[in-house]
Amino acid sequence: xxxxxxxxxxxxxxxxxxxxxILTVTFLLFSTVLYVYLQKSLSSYLDFILESKAExxxxxxxxxxxxxxxxxxxxxxxxxxxxxKINNKNFLKIANRWVEExxxxxDLVSVIxxxxxxxxxxxxxxxxxxxxxxPGEAIDKLKKGQDFYGNERIEISEKTFQDFRFVSIPxxxxxxxxxxxxxxxxxTFIYTTLNRVKLILFVTLPLxxxxxxxxxxxxxxxxxxxPLNKMIGTVRQITGANLDTRVDIPENMDEIRELAETFxxxxxxxxxxxxxxxxxxxxxxxxxxxxxxVIRGEMEVALKRERxxxxxxxxxxxxxxxxxxxNRILESLLALARFDSDAVSLHKESTDVTEMxxxxxxxxxxxxxxxxxxxxxxSEASDNIVNIDRERMRRVFYNIFDNAIKYSSEKGKIEVDxxxxxxxxxxxxxxxxxxxxxxxxxxxxxxxxxxxKARCSEGFGLGLSIAKSIVKAHNxxxxxxxxxxxxxxxxxxxxxxx
Ligand code: ADP
Numbered sequence: 001x002x003x004x005x006x007x008x009x010x011x012x013x014x015x016x017x018x019x020x021x022i023l024t025v026t027f028l029l030f031s032t033v034l035y036v037y038l039q040k041s042l043s044s045y046l047d048f049i050l051e052s053k054a055e056x057x058x059x060x061x062x063x064x065x066x067x068x069x070x071x072x073x074x075x076x077x078x079x080x081x082x083x084x085k086i087n088n089k090n091f092l093k094i095a096n097r098w099v100e101e102x103x104x105x106x107d108l109v110s111v112i113x114x115x116x117x118x119x120x121x122x123x124x125x126x127x128x129x130x131x132x133x134x135p136g137e138a139i140d141k142l143k144k145g146q147d148f149y150g151n152e153r154i155e156i157s158e159k160t161f162q163d164f165r166f167v168s169i170p171x172x173x174x175x176x177x178x179x180x181x182x183x184x185x186x187x188t189f190i191y192t193t194l195n196r197v198k199l200i201l202f203v204t205l206p207l208x209x210x211x212x213x214x215x216x217x218x219x220x221x222x223x224x225x226x227p228l229n230k231m232i233g234t235v236r237q238i239t240g241a242n243l244d245t246r247v248d249i250p251e252n253m254d255e256i257r258e259l260a261e262t263f264x265x266x267x268x269x270x271x272x273x274x275x276x277x278x279x280x281x282x283x284x285x286x287x288x289x290x291x292x293x294v295i296r297g298e299m300e301v302a303l304k305r306e307r308x309x310x311x312x313x314x315x316x317x318x319x320x321x322x323x324x325x326x327n328r329i330l331e332s333l334l335a336l337a338r339f340d341s342d343a344v345s346l347h348k349e350s351t352d353v354t355e356m357x358x359x360x361x362x363x364x365x366x367x368x369x370x371x372x373x374x375x376x377x378x379s380e381a382s383d384n385i386v387n388i389d390r391e392r393m394r395r396v397f398y399n400i401f402d403n404a405i406k407y408s409s410e411k412g413k414i415e416v417d418x419x420x421x422x423x424x425x426x427x428x429x430x431x432x433x434x435x436x437x438x439x440x441x442x443x444x445x446x447x448x449x450x451x452x453k454a455r456c457s458e459g460f461g462l463g464l465s466i467a468k469s470i471v472k473a474h475n476x477x478x479x480x481x482x483x484x485x486x487x488x489x490x491x492x493x494x495x496x497x498x
Contacts, residue, residue, distance in 0.1 A: 012217050015216070019217070023213065057181050065091055110185065115182070118177040142170040142177060227257075346388075386425055386495070389470075412432045421493075444464055
């Protein structure tokens with residue numbers, strides 16, 4: 001058996017599992033976006049720093065050059081215009097001197113500076129040896145006046161490699177490139193930062209997922225499932241004896257409230273059908289008890305002393321009547337039970353409903369004549385062919401005509417009207433009897449229901465319920481309208497077969 005705690009636990013586990021999955025996916029997405037963004041930001045920040053340092057270096061070398069040029073102009077009388085940096089040995093010396101003197105400045109000590117001629121030949125370098133050469137594609141780009149960025153893995157000591165970021169910028173004189181400044185920085189800082197972030201995310205992801213899922217599982221699932229727990233408790237206590245118990249409706253307008261309402265509706269229906277069953281049992285017992293009591297009484301009286309043959313015959317005949325009555329009740333109940341369990345197979349045949357009604361009227365004419373009741377067919381539809389189980393539908397009409405005669409007074413009138421409305425054939429049977437009161441109408445088709453038991457001693461109140469079952473099995477309908485005192489009209493609708 002599936003225990004309550006197992007149920008709750010499994011819902012909670014599913015809840016936690018889904019929550020953890022969603023959280024992991026979200027967190028992974030968030031971490032990836034964060035990581036990629038950080039990597040890009042750090043790289044472009046480093047490029048920006050290296051570029052501005054390279055520009056600073058170029059500006060400073062230019063200042064050195066300008067100062068030297070002034071000295072040369074004044075002391076040697078050389079024309080200012082004839083002095084160009086391009087392929088000028090003096091400029092190369094000045095560039096070398098700049099690197100020697102300035103590359104250890106505090107803001108340059110962390111970077112590597114290298115100066116190249118426009119053709120890529122190295123001129124000056126801040127380390128003991130040049131660490132890279134400019135590749136051909138870099139020279140092409142720089143000659144066009146564009147900056148060149150690149151990464152390089154460099155052996156800094158024996159078998160120790162380090163990644164560097166290089167930024168090379170062309171320094172122009174007029175329209176031509178005079179020289180190239182290259183500034184490089186190790187990527188260690190970026191790698192360390194990114195690794196740290198990766199580690200933080202790696203550790204926090206499972207931790208966050210585990211903690212959040214457990215908390216969600218404990219609290220959210222408890223809050224959500226609390227009313228369910230309560231409901232299970234109530235439902236467990238419901239037995240056949242306290243079917244009027246109802247589960248508490250939670251205040252929240254959610255699925256659990258809907259479940260509680262649905263459950264209460266179901267209890268209501270079960271309760272009602274239990275009551276109907278109970279009533280039915282009582283009615284059956286009552287109906288069977290009466291004839292049995294009569295038989296028993298008659299037999300007891302008969303046995304009290306010796307009786308004549310005629311007296312015995314009377315007693316036997318009277319008992320036989322009662323036994324027939326019991327038989328009729330049992331047959332009716334059996335018929336109803338068959339319809340209830342859908343164990344009835346209908347033998348349908350195409351039938352002219354008016355013809356069939358005429359046949360029935362022929363059979364019961366004698367009953368009507370006994371009470372001077374006039375039966376007329378006031379109108380007949382032309383397309384009144386229906387596909388029915390004749391035997392069973394005959395029983396329906398017979399029952400309704402029988403009631404109409406039974407409950408009408410002497411010289412009453414019964415009218416039959418057959419009409420076609422769309423795809424249905426409607427058969428209206430009206431009588432001029434006492435009619436049925438408004439309170440009785442809803443119950444008239446219930447089993448053993450008899451509006452006025454004293455009105456007529458015959459009948460058990462089963463005829464109309466059987467009629468309704470038969471008509472329903474034909475996908476039809478049966479209704480009654482009545483103005484008490486002015487008769488009743490029963491309407492049977494059946495699907496037309498043409
Ligand atoms: P019964 O065997 O009592 O006639 P039915 O199921 O045929 O059982 O009818 C149920 C009750 O409906 C009857 O007891 C009667 O009170 C009422 N009833 C049925 N037909 C008519 C009618 N034509 N006029 C007045 N009352 C009717």
